[in-house]
Amino acid sequence: MAAIEAEELTRIFQVGGEEVRALDGLTVSLERGSLAAVVGPSGSGKSTLMALLGGLDTPSSGSVSVYDQKLNGMAPVDLAAYRRSTVGFVFQDFFLLSHLTAIENVEVPLKLAQVSRSERRDRANELIELVGLGHRGEHRPQQLSGGERQRVAIARALANRPKLLLADEPTGNLDEKTGMAITEILLNLNKDRDITVLLVTHNPELAKQTEIQFHLGGGKLQKTICS
Amino acid sequence: MNLLRTSLIRDLLTDVFLNLFRKRMRALLTMTGVIIGSFLVVLIFSLSNGLSVFLDQQIRAVWDENMIKVRLEKGGAPEKMAKGMFGGLGEPPQEVTEENKEEIPGAFEFRHIPHESIQKLKNIDGVQEVQPEIWVMPRSMQVVGDDRQFDAIVRPWIMAGPDMLAYGQDFSTSAARECIVSEAYLVALGYSNPTQLLGQTLKIRIQEDAYIAMAGGGQMDLKFLDKLRDVAYLFQNPPEDPELTMISAFIMLRDLANSSEIKALTTEPGAAKVFEAKVVGISKKGLLTNMIYLPPDLIAEMGRVFLRNPDMYTKGKDGKFGIEGLVRVSDPKEIPRIKREIKKLGMKSTTLEDVVGFIHGLFGALSAILTVFVMIAGVVAFFSIVNTLFMAVSERKREIGVLQAIGATRGYVAAMFAAEAGAIGLMGGLIGYLLGTVLCIVGNIYAAQGLPYIPGGNWGNILGVSDLFVTPWWVLPLMILATAFVGAFAGVLPAKRAAQLDPAEALRYE
Numbered sequence: 001m002a003a004i005e006a007e008e009l010t011r012i013f014q015v016g017g018e019e020v021r022a023l024d025g026l027t028v029s030l031e032r033g034s035l036a037a038v039v040g041p042s043g044s045g046k047s048t049l050m051a052l053l054g055g056l057d058t059p060s061s062g063s064v065s066v067y068d069q070k071l072n073g074m075a076p077v078d079l080a081a082y083r084r085s086t087v088g089f090v091f092q093d094f095f096l097l098s099h100l101t102a103i104e105n106v107e108v109p110l111k112l113a114q115v116s117r118s119e120r121r122d123r124a125n126e127l128i129e130l131v132g133l134g135h136r137g138e139h140r141p142q143q144l145s146g147g148e149r150q151r152v153a154i155a156r157a158l159a160n161r162p163k164l165l166l167a168d169e170p171t172g173n174l175d176e177k178t179g180m181a182i183t184e185i186l187l188n189l190n191k192d193r194d195i196t197v198l199l200v201t202h203n204p205e206l207a208k209q210t211e212i213q214f215h216l217g218g219g220k221l222q223k224t225i226c227s
Numbered sequence: 228m229n230l231l232r233t234s235l236i237r238d239l240l241t242d243v244f245l246n247l248f249r250k251r252m253r254a255l256l257t258m259t260g261v262i263i264g265s266f267l268v269v270l271i272f273s274l275s276n277g278l279s280v281f282l283d284q285q286i287r288a289v290w291d292e293n294m295i296k297v298r299l300e301k302g303g304a305p306e307k308m309a310k311g312m313f314g315g316l317g318e319p320p321q322e323v324t325e326e327n328k329e330e331i332p333g334a335f336e337f338r339h340i341p342h343e344s345i346q347k348l349k350n351i352d353g354v355q356e357v358q359p360e361i362w363v364m365p366r367s368m369q370v371v372g373d374d375r376q377f378d379a380i381v382r383p384w385i386m387a388g389p390d391m392l393a394y395g396q397d398f399s400t401s402a403a404r405e406c407i408v409s410e411a412y413l414v415a416l417g418y419s420n421p422t423q424l425l426g427q428t429l430k431i432r433i434q435e436d437a438y439i440a441m442a443g444g445g446q447m448d449l450k451f452l453d454k455l456r457d458v459a460y461l462f463q464n465p466p467e468d469p470e471l472t473m474i475s476a477f478i479m480l481r482d483l484a485n486s487s488e489i490k491a492l493t494t495e496p497g498a499a500k501v502f503e504a505k506v507v508g509i510s511k512k513g514l515l516t517n518m519i520y521l522p523p524d525l526i527a528e529m530g531r532v533f534l535r536n537p538d539m540y541t542k543g544k545d546g547k548f549g550i551e552g553l554v555r556v557s558d559p560k561e562i563p564r565i566k567r568e569i570k571k572l573g574m575k576s577t578t579l580e581d582v583v584g585f586i587h588g589l590f591g592a593l594s595a596i597l598t599v600f601v602m603i604a605g606v607v608a609f610f611s612i613v614n615t616l617f618m619a620v621s622e623r624k625r626e627i628g629v630l631q632a633i634g635a636t637r638g639y640v641a642a643m644f645a646a647e648a649g650a651i652g653l654m655g656g657l658i659g660y661l662l663g664t665v666l667c668i669v670g671n672i673y674a675a676q677g678l679p680y681i682p683g684g685n686w687g688n689i690l691g692v693s694d695l696f697v698t699p700w701w702v703l704p705l706m707i708l709a710t711a712f713v714g715a716f717a718g719v720l721p722a723k724r725a726a727q728l729d730p731a732e733a734l735r736y737e
Contacts, residue, residue, distance in 0.1 A: 056632060057731040077636050084634025095629045095734070099249050109633040111238045156633065 024219035040216035088157030147178035260608030261655025269663025291388025359549035395508030407508035411516035616721035628733025652714020667696035
């Protein structure tokens with residue numbers, strides 16, 4: 001059963017009156033429960049692919065389905081529901097809300113999913129424990145280290161029990177040791193919770209630990225390595 | 228589902244206040260326009276309403292709702308004379324016609340209401356009684372057994388009516404030697420309890436005023452001069468028959484001597500006449516603090532002394548009713564019909580509603596003008612909120628992207644910013660309302676205690692019946708609706724801009 005099916009995916013941007021093909025007829029598929037990485041040089045279309053898979057952007061042509069949900073032509077409100085229920089994001093820059101505590105940050109997606117106050121507090125506590133930050137739950141992002149922030153971001157991404165986790169350079173802003181710890185969390189999530197994990201990374205060490213690596217170049221799939 | 232929606236709204240509101248608190252100084256500064264606007268609304272409408280209520284009560288002190296003032300269509304309108312004397316008062320010069328020739332200032336003549344007309348007034352269905360309008364200024368009033376004398380104005384009780392009675396009771400008969408005095412006399416006399424004044428006897432001194440007696444012996448009726456001129460003409464051009472001259476002169480001089488004006492001049496001047504009246508009631512405090520109300524017969528008697536004219540307010544051959552009459556009706560609802568019937572009798576009428584309506588209209592117009600200024604404050608506040616919200620959208624672009632990435636709909640993002648704008652408006656409105664209310668309360672306390680910087684002024688005596696600031700009940704709901712609306716409306720464009728942000732682009736925003 002496929003978690004991701006993208007066919008002839010093309011995304012064209014207009015930059016200064018010129019067409020830029022960020023993705024150019026890309027076709028990929030990924031089985032449910034897989035752990036995969038997207039690698040490639042800057043400008044190869046990695047982040048664009050993530051945005052399209054995550055329903056943050058829509059393709060210029062081609063089609064994309066995630067867990068049997070066809071994202072092309074989906075109404076904005078349905079795309080929002082898709083992002084809320086099916087997919088979780090982890091960003092390189094963490095993107096936590098600075099005025100909220102770690103727990104409150106994890107609660108935001110639950111709030112948007114209209115989960116009751118008591119239930120979301122329980123679930124947020126549980127997730128904060130899961131990422132090993134039980135003692136730091138009441139701290140604000142600026143009081144946390146980079147690694148801790150990324151753990152909070154992972155906990156937030158898991159809040160609504162997504163089927164697919166998209167992590168865009170999750171270790172990009174972290175030192176090697178912290179990066180390894182984060183990598184371990186992500187790998188465990190895939191193993192223990194049966195979540196399909198797709199990583200975008202420049203880090204060959206991180207990529208090596210995944211089952212499948214999609215190598216992108218010039219908006220096209222150059223090669224697929226299964227290990 | 229409803230429960231879930233309620234929780235979403237509650238969460239949204241919590242977020243709104245958290246977001247405002249993040250930039251609390253900016254939020255407060257943005258609110259300033261709304262605060263000033265709503266503060267002014269409270270102040271303006273409370274003062275205007277308070278003054279309106281206050282004046283309303285003052286007018287009621289001399290104008291019962293059951294009373295209609297009447298006078299003749301012709302020769303009974305002082306304003307027409309005033310118009311001529313002060314040069315037309317903005318209207319072009321009027322043509323003298325057969326109809327209006329007696330209304331021209333040079334020919335103006337006050338006319339007493341004829342007794343037949345008074346009888347006709349009394350015969351109108353629903354009319355209880357008709358009395359002359361009498362205004363007497365006594366030399367002084369004094370409580371028997373107390374040496375102190377106080378100033379006073381004497382008016383017929385029919386003008387104030389039962390609503391103005393604070394303590395005691397109405398007169399026993401129309402001929403009673405009784406009076407009802409203003410509550411302000413309790414303060415002047417140093418009494419703490421109305422019962423100290425009730426039952427006491429007052430001495431009211433009336434002294435005829437030489438000028439009023441000359442000019443107004445018959446209330447500006449100077450026909451005796453015609454009679455004097457006739458006598459002069461007789462002696463300048465005497466008939467040939469000396470006997471006829473003698474007889475004519477005798478008749479003319481007798482007429483002259485019997486004219487009310489000459490009678491007024493020949494009564495013994497100087498000594499004040501003292502009238503005694505028992506205090507049976509105490510009227511509510513008002514702007515007119517030195518009021519003494521009397522029954523019809525007693526005040527007519529005083530009026531005759533005051534004007535040095537024994538024919539005033541009497542029936543009989545030379546009896547003059549006065550130029551204005553006070554008609555008391557049994558039911559105020561009947562007033563429109565009674566007014567129509569009065570008009571048929573060739574008389575004009577004025578009611579409490581006419582006078583109060585005029586004052587309310589005046590304050591309404593004043594409020595409308597001031598409301599324009601408030602609306603200008605509202606417009607300034609509106610643009611201030613728009614500006615703040617656009618800044619917020621711009622600053623929180625990436626945050627909007629993050630929220631969208633984790634599942635916020637465009638509607639949620641738009642609602643968040645619109646609610647922030649509405650909250651700025653609403654909170655500003657409520658703060659302004661509170662500040663305005665506090666100022667009104669302080670103002671009322673000061674007004675009731677007296678204003679020390681007005682020499683001799685003690686507003687407490689005057690304002691005993693009403694507050695200076697009376698906030699109408701509808702100001703608070705109006706304020707809540709208007710400020711929330713101004714805020715939310717100001718938030719529409721920024722909210723729309725926030726909702727239309729492309730999430731992928733917003734996330735790339737630095």
